[in-house]
Amino acid sequence: MTINLYNTLTREVSEFVPLLPGKASIYLCGATVQGAPHIGHIRSGVNFDILRRWLTHEGFDVTFIRNVTDIDDKILHKAVHENIPWWAVAMKYEQAFTWAYQRLNVLSPTYEPRATGHITQMVELMQILIDNGSAYAPGNGDVYLSVRSLKSYLTLSNQKLDDLQSADDSEETFKKDPRDFALWKGAKPGDPSWPTPWGPGRPGWHLECSAMAHAYLGAEFDIHGGGLDLIFPHHENEIAQSQSAGWGFAKVWMHNAWVTASGEKMSKSLGNSLLVSEIVQKVRGIELRWYLGSAHYRSMMEFSFEALEETVVNFRRIEGFLFRAEELLGAQPGSDISPAFAAAMNDDLAVPAGLAEISELLRQGNTAVTANDLAMIASTAAQIRGALQILGCDPFDPAFAVDESSSHSAMDGLVSLALAQREAARARKDFAAADAIRDQILELGILIEDTPSGPRWTLVR
RNA sequence: GGUGGAGUGGCCGAGAGGCGAGGCUCAGGACUGCAAAUCCUGCCACACGGGUUCAAAUCCCGUCUCCACCUCCA
Structure with a gap:
């Protein structure tokens, strides 16, 4: 079975052919903290986590690099604003990202390099570029890439250099051409800086990704990912730097679309951004992940709490079936991938089509529960669980465990006592008393359901 | 100005010439002491105007609306 992926560079879906058989190297632009x-x-993190899990499932040995850009203009501004050192700002938000990734069960990358830990590699890259004439140091501490000297430029965004709106910063007197971009920024008083042959300074925005991708994945690698808004300028400039250095760089470029609010891209400046830390107050991490992963990664997602709640209902049905299956089978369901789900994932990670398959399996599984067809329950539950594992939403995954096993068993004892009372009332046809017990327990957040194999209870949260 | 994307039923959200996407909601039915859960049935949409075709949500032409990027961005 072949995996087909959309490549922003070619603007078409094509078969994924790794540089090295059986291996896949991925560089994902992570957070600027x-x-x-x-x-x-976090949607970006989830989308590419699904890609990684699928490639891994298909037998690829995946090396997944996701960087942290821990030095940039905004971090420095924030440091002044919050009156703490810039490195404390970076650490604080890096940890916030790590927390969010863990909360949503995004696997840790194979390695997570920080920009400030790779100054040496950046200086080496700049030296190559200056030596071969692609870059220049005008003498003020800055280093620029000369975009007019490139054999090709803007291939990813399909733009023409002269069609770009000109930058309005007329004071860029050190640039030979207004489109040239900074590889390195000379130190200003009070700024952090690192020594270079061209004077002390700090990295420009794009240099770190070229240097770190090269350091960990080599001159050429399989997939480079990131958000749609990184295509220009970030990824164009990465390509410019790396290819000018003679590196082949990424073969496939993948970009996830945004989460929008009221039709507009989420951003701090618009004031419409929804923090992960806020949403997980309302729904569980696994439920937020289910929501964020449910749309195709290249489609814009219009966020609303209504839509979120709606998919949560859907997820709880699926999860409920798996728990039910566990009870009936006496063990956690196995893990399997149905052909239809595999076909969907191989088609450029068509998660929505995969979800339709899960719905079909769920229907079959629930029918099997009614018929008490254990073999069917086992096979459908395994296929559903397998699909959920790819999506990173396996309810049995320890990542989502709430660690309530001891309290859960105590509660089970208490609820069993009440249920015994209710069963006694039902036996003597005292339904008013039986219903009263059920209603009172429901008010405590515990739902009682009567099944052919006796009453069962679940937390409704 | 340049580049790219979007408009689908009450809502979310796929598809990209013919075959029911799916989910949520809602209505009816089965099951149940009543519920819950589950299953079955129904609701048959593709921004607008033309065109091509035996057949168009899908292709072509035109129009409208919205969003994004153009050196801060997932």
């Missing part, structure tokens, strides 16, 4: 993550940031 200048603020707490909103659900748009």
